[in-house]
Amino acid sequence: MSSTDQALVFRAVERRRSAVAAFVRTLPPGVAVAALVIVLFVAAAAAPGHLQTHNPFRTDLYATLQPPSLAHLFGTDQSGRDLFSRVVEGTRQSLTIGIGATGLSLSIALLLGVTAGLAGGAVDAAISRFLEVLFAFPNLFLALLFVTVFAATPATLVIAVGIGTAPGYARMIRGQFLSVKRAGYVEAARTLGHSYGRVVRQHIFPNAMRPLVVMITLGLGQSIVWASGLAFLGLGVAPPSPEWGALLDAGRHYVTRAWWLEVMPGLAIIAFALSATVVSRHLQDRLEGRVHAG
């Protein structure tokens, strides 16, 4: 690489950096904090070793059930393991389950929602009735059924949560397609003599899919809450694992003596779900703002 090439690359990177800086500057403080929290969680999932203060699996029988202190930020559990390091260790599994469940749920929802929204008529009616039947079962019941029939592994948890949350998204996506199908610009494209396929490709699909980004971020937080809930009920990842829900499950026997065993993993779940929601709300405003403000 010649020096001019390097200079160009450097300049390009600079420009991107300044664009990022400009973007960050326009973030409201609350959203910036939420984004930072998410970055921290992602870092914890990617490289837990760099954030952990202790080995999350090493027991220390001389320091069981220690309250939070400088030595142990989140306190220790009944075996003397450092809770902070365990929460960090569990991030990867919790996020993976959350992402997997959201991905699965959106895939199912897209398939059903897009088919119903585009096809209309009898197909739409059939899918809509099917979704209504799914809605009639409480989400938790569906997930419970799934986990009971199959073994309680992280994969089962992903599938259970994915199926449980899919009907809501499917209905939302169907509604999007139906409303975009009625938009003035779709009719205008028809009067130009474009084929239906072209109208779907050019207008209906991109415009109907616009809220998807927001749905993904909102869904992530929700899925993690869901997965943790199931794990807490002993229906997901089993307690020796530091998955957040499993941590909650393990700590509930000691809740009268060691509040931090429940509060700290709970805070992690809340922090992630809240941050994901705040960021997605902001994205929503921003994306829709772009639609309105050009």
Place this chain on the structure above:
Amino acid sequence: MPADGVPLLKVEDLRVSFGRDEPRGTVVKGVSFTLHPGRCLGIVGESGSGKSVTARSIVGLAGLGGFVHAKTIAFNGHSLIGQADRQWRRIRGRHIGYILQDALTSLDQLRSVGREVGEGLELHGVTRSAAERDARVVELLTSVGLPDPAIKARQLPSELSGGQRQRALIASALALDPELLIADEPTTALDVTVQAQVLDLLEQTKARGKALILISHDLAVVSRMADEVIVMCNGDVVEQGPAAEIFARPRHGYTRRLIDAIPSAHRRGSRLAPASAPRLRVAEEVRPEAVASGPLLEASGLVKRFRGPDKILRTAVAGVSFALAQGETLGIVGESGSGKSTVARIVMALEEPDEGYVRLNGLPWTGIAERERRARRRFIAMVYQDPLSSFDPRWTIERIIADAIPDTEAHRPGRVSELLNLVSLPASHRGRRALDLSGGQRQRVAVARAVASRPNVIVCDEPVSALDVSVQAQILDLLGDLKRELGVSYLFISHDLGVVHHVSDRVLVMSGGEVVESSEADDVFLAPRHPYSRTLLAAVPRLPIAPAA
């Protein structure tokens, strides 16, 4: 002008600004006037002129982030400057009534009309019992000419028609018998016959000795009511004085232009915008393809019925026939619900007629498969009332126009610029999005898209109804130029008789799904035969000036 006694309202040097961004954020730059009982002040201006903010500031509702400065705002001799919210509430409703443009959004959708009208009576403790209040409400609704007032009082606003809602809103403003009534575009969304009724009502109020501030973009409406007129432009008062004088001898160029832009003040087909506007020149090759002789578009016995939410079939179009020749403009005029837009949709083959047929360029156009129609859709294009909703929000102007160019010549460079040039939009606008353009520019883009495929026929459904009168004039001129230069034919649909008369060669008057009159444009407007045409024509407010030659 009777200037004796204390004026009811005295405003001196009213300035309103939004945000700290002076002077750019200043939307009202020094308005002064006095208003006496039984008089009407008209405030005229186009969108963004500051006329509504002026009126809202007088009742202390300038809006969020608005700063109001004035030397004097005195009502009945008492200063209104620096009032607390609580004091304002005692004045609003009781002493100053306010009528907003959109009755549907200003009335609570979940409360009956009677409760809405009676709310003020209750809040200000005028009536002591529910029975007394209800009796007063029915009395008020009767006074604004609402049919079956006792029944209407129990209905929800959504169950009333637009004109009835507007009258209910006026009734609620009149409930406490305020000395001053402010009406902000009170008739803009209404059909002309309903508008005439509402204006009559306001006139009666004025005759009872109430003062009135009437805000409108419609000079003719203001000229009918106002004793004194303020003409506003970009926050400035450009002209102020007795109404008769301003309309007869406008001194300011802007007022002159506003009056000139009104189609009914002109000879049919003449240009409306100032002469300095560039005349359009079209390259030979943009002309649409020539067609065989005979009518371009022929509709015969069109009938369309729709099933309402109550499962009852209603006939929207009941036997409409017409023919459109090359280079001709056929106007369709009618009030809301007359079926004129349904005719447009049938002609665009967006809706199949239940009976009758349409032929385009001598070939069947309805009753055939969409697949057969698709290749011929380029011969007929449409311009919508709301261009914004007809553009994909993600697309730039360039892409919107390029998308309408037939595939056979889509890759010819410069075609988009050519079309932008044709509608007098700078080529620099091609990268913009429709949201960044003004209403008039958007409609120009819509026209460019319509002519992109070189159609023979362009269907215009209320193309200028959402535009300010000066912008409307430019678009009408543009359509006229394109007709002359390209030889296209228009099916021109509008509720505005002045506009239809100005652009059309022949006119259909529609009412209740039927064509009640069909003849040469001048005949319909100068010597209407059908009683409905006469009613429609009589309801149009007119400027007290002779038509310009």
